[in-house]
Amino acid sequence: MPANDNRARLMSVNDVVREIGLSRAELFKRRAAGTFPAAVPLGDRRIAFIRTEVDAWIDARIAARDLRSAA
Template identity: 35%
Template sequence: MSQVLIRLPEVQRRTGYSKAWIYRLISQNHFPSSVKIGSRSVAFVESEIDEWISQRIEERDALISTKPQL
C-alpha cells in the first residue's frame, strides 16, 4: 500500500486552518499527528488527513439529518 506524505502548507490549504490551530488540535488529539521526515521537517499522511476531513463532513451531515424540517 502506497502512503503519500504531504507538507503543512498543503494541509493548511485543504483544511483552511492556520498552522497554530492545526498544532493545537494535534495536542488535543483531535487531528492526525505529523510524521518526522528529517531533522527539522515533518509531513502528514495524506490518507489520514483525507479521512479526518471526511469525518467532519459525516458529522455535519448527521446533524443536518437530525434537524427538524420546517
C-alpha cells in the first residue's frame, strides 16, 4: 500500500481500544505477543495504529468465529 494512501489513517491507542472493545492492558499484551498489528512510533512516548490493519484484525476475528460456528 502506498504511504500516501488515504485509507492508511492512523488511530490512537484510545481510538483502538474503543474500536476493538479490549482494555489497554489487553491490547498491549496482544501487541507484545505478536497477535495484534504492530504500532507506528510517532515520538518518544507516542504510538498509533494503522486503521486498515486494525480493521483487518477485526475481520479476522469475525472470520474465525464464523469458521467455529460452521464446524
